[in-house]
Amino acid sequence: MKRIMIVMLLFVSMACSAQSQIQLDSLIQTYNTTWHLYKSPSTSLFFSLNTCTGELKQVSLGTTLGSRRGITVINARPLVPAEAQYKGRFALVFHPSSHAFVLFDTEDGRAWEISSRKTFSLDYHYQMSPLSESE
Structure with a gap:
């Protein structure tokens, strides 16, 4: 159960950081x-x-x-x-x-x-x- 919670927490944190990176990159398009x-x-x-x-x-x-x-x-x-x-x-x-x-x-x-x-x-x-x- 602890492993599942850790994996889920890791997945959620990666998804949040990826979303904020997309928002920053979309400010300046090349x-x-x-x-x-x-x-x-x-x-x-x-x-x-x-x-x-x-x-x-x-x-x-x-x-x-x-x-x-x-x-x-x-x-x-x-x-x-x-x-x-x-x-x-x-x-x-x-x-x-x-x-x-x-x-x-x-x-x-x-x-x-x-x-x-x-x-x-x-x-x-x-x-x-x-x-x-x-x-």
């Missing part, structure tokens, strides 16, 4: 394509990301009469040199209830916070800096 289209969860906007260079564009679809549609360039310059570029290096991570998202470099951990509520410019596309250990 794609083996150069361009990937992301849907913003809180608006009718899409974002086109070059996963090699970090170049980013906003794609607005006009869903109502008179609404604006088109493509707005957020970042037109590569964030890494040509020799460091590869498919899947950059990814977008959205917060489900926010109008901000993070452009994440999966190679070196750099991150840029971008707000979809503002007009895009360098004021709203800035590199996030790490918090100091004292904070």
Whole structure:
């Protein structure tokens, strides 16, 4: 009986840890394509990301009469040199209830916070800096 309980406890703990690992891995998905289209969860906007260079564009679809549609360039310059570029290096991570998202470099951990509520410019596309250990 003790062996059965130990085996069951071990099985349950493995299942719980596997589930939490799946949730963490699903935050950042890597794609083996150069361009990937992301849907913003809180608006009718899409974002086109070059996963090699970090170049980013906003794609607005006009869903109502008179609404604006088109493509707005957020970042037109590569964030890494040509020799460091590869498919899947950059990814977008959205917060489900926010109008901000993070452009994440999966190679070196750099991150840029971008707000979809503002007009895009360098004021709203800035590199996030790490918090100091004292904070």
